[in-house]
Amino acid sequence: MTELQDHRLPELIADTSISSYAETVFGHLRRADQRRWAAAYVLGLLTTPGRKSVRRLAAQLHAGPTAAQSLHQFANASPWDWEPARRELLRLTESRLQVRAWTIGVAVLPKRGSHSCGVHQRFERSTGRTVNCQMGIGLFLSSDTAHVPVDWRLRLSKEWHEDEELRARTRIPETVRHCSAAEHALDLVDSLAPFSRREPVPVVADTSHHPTSGAHLATELTARGRDCVIAVPHGLRVVPEGQRVVAPGSPDGVLTAGRLLQLLAPKGAVATAAGLRHGPQRGDRLVSALVRLPGRRGVSPGVYRLFARRRPGAQGVGRVWLTSLVRPPLHDLLPLVQAQSGTVAALADLTENYGLRDFEGRSYPGWHHHMTLASAAYAYHRLIAGGRAAGAVGPGSQLAWSKSMAL
Numbered sequence: 001m002t003e004l005q006d007h008r009l010p011e012l013i014a015d016t017s018i019s020s021y022a023e024t025v026f027g028h029l030r031r032a033d034q035r036r037w038a039a040a041y042v043l044g045l046l047t048t049p050g051r052k053s054v055r056r057l058a059a060q061l062h063a064g065p066t067a068a069q070s071l072h073q074f075a076n077a078s079p080w081d082w083e084p085a086r087r088e089l090l091r092l093t094e095s096r097l098q099v100r101a102w103t104i105g106v107a108v109l110p111k112r113g114s115h116s117c118g119v120h121q122r123f124e125r126s127t128g129r130t131v132n133c134q135m136g137i138g139l140f141l142s143s144d145t146a147h148v149p150v151d152w153r154l155r156l157s158k159e160w161h162e163d164e165e166l167r168a169r170t171r172i173p174e175t176v177r178h179c180s181a182a183e184h185a186l187d188l189v190d191s192l193a194p195f196s197r198r199e200p201v202p203v204v205a206d207t208s209h210h211p212t213s214g215a216h217l218a219t220e221l222t223a224r225g226r227d228c229v230i231a232v233p234h235g236l237r238v239v240p241e242g243q244r245v246v247a248p249g250s251p252d253g254v255l256t257a258g259r260l261l262q263l264l265a266p267k268g269a270v271a272t273a274a275g276l277r278h279g280p281q282r283g284d285r286l287v288s289a290l291v292r293l294p295g296r297r298g299v300s301p302g303v304y305r306l307f308a309r310r311r312p313g314a315q316g317v318g319r320v321w322l323t324s325l326v327r328p329p330l331h332d333l334l335p336l337v338q339a340q341s342g343t344v345a346a347l348a349d350l351t352e353n354y355g356l357r358d359f360e361g362r363s364y365p366g367w368h369h370h371m372t373l374a375s376a377a378y379a380y381h382r383l384i385a386g387g388r389a390a391g392a393v394g395p396g397s398q399l400a401w402s403k404s405m406a407l
Contacts, residue, residue, distance in 0.1 A: 028084035045377035052355025076361030104205035107136040117170035120157040142339040147346040234258025238291035
């Protein structure tokens with residue numbers, strides 16, 4: 001096993017809360033020095049303002065002249081397994097939150113150059129620009145108050161799938177191949193489900209910018225016995241179930257989701273404030289329809305519900321959602337919609353304040369190490385410190401850490 005550069009480490013991190021937390025999450029690491037560097041990295045992410053490069057983390061910790069090199073080596077080169085730490089984050093989050101949903105989040109991490117593992121060109125609809133980036137698919141455990149990441153996948157473009165030199169240089173395992181974001185989402189669910197100690201909760205995702213991912217994700221989750229609530233494009237093809245909808249130009253009964261809900265909008269239920277972030281506007285209506293999904297083999301055996309909100313005077317309906325939950329009252333689904341919004345906000349927080357985009361290494365294991373450490377820091381802030389992590393591990397802890405780390 002690769003040795004870390006700095007051997008004169010403190011016996012204990014000064015902040016006992018961080019020390020205990022790191023021993024819990026990273027207790028599977030065999031060497032005590034690795035566990036202490038994991039604690040140091042998490043502490044640095046929690047307390048370093050601005051960009052979270054390893055040099056800035058080391059400077060914030062006042063950990064000696066070789067600390068930056070050791071932190072970099074721990075994250076990028078040391079061959080430790082990140083999966084046990086993520087399973088521990090799952091266990092810890094389930095023990096402290098009333099988890100309402102498993103939500104899928106997409107992290108677009110801008111990068112300079114072409115050497116970082118998985119970097120590729122991607123068009124971002126939100127900005128109208130093409131960015132050079134890595135793309136991470138994360139699974140979050142969502143409650144009414146917090147959204148905690150517990151596992152990640154790095155999406156590889158076809159170039160990274162096919163170029164053996166690139167794969168060898170960045171240490172991509174043979175089993176890791178190019179696949180869609182929806183396939184990564186399914187893999188995340190499949191990987192974590194055996195380790196969950198709670199009753200299965202719905203999977204929530206946003207596929208509104210892809211024409212077919214939502215239908216694929218919904219049918220695959222249904223086949224696995226998992227409920228889902230998925231944002232889908234207005235153009236998703238559906239077949240109304242149990243009602244005749246007159247629509248010119250659709251003799252085969254197939255309609256787009258947006259068109260179907262628009263036709264049914266006058267019959268929608270009046271929206272209530274429950275689960276709506278800002279509450280409904282006066283006269284807002286929730287529009288719903290039961291549908292099946294057309295495919296190569298006819299229509300899906302399962303029945304799904306489409307729903308959306310329509311505001312008075314608006315053209316068409318708002319964001320369209322597809323769910324396997326056809327029995328609960330429509331308003332009971334709104335908190336699940338808000339779980340996706342909360343995950344988007346958590347991703348922004350992780351990116352800006354917990355170093356999600358700041359990893360400087362280039363390897364596949366290094367990326368996963370950094371994402372695990374950033375997730376652990378965020379989970380500490382949300383679950384242990386009660387949203388007061390910066391204060392809980394503030395100047396006093398940093399000073400004590402610097403005294404024990406100085407060489």
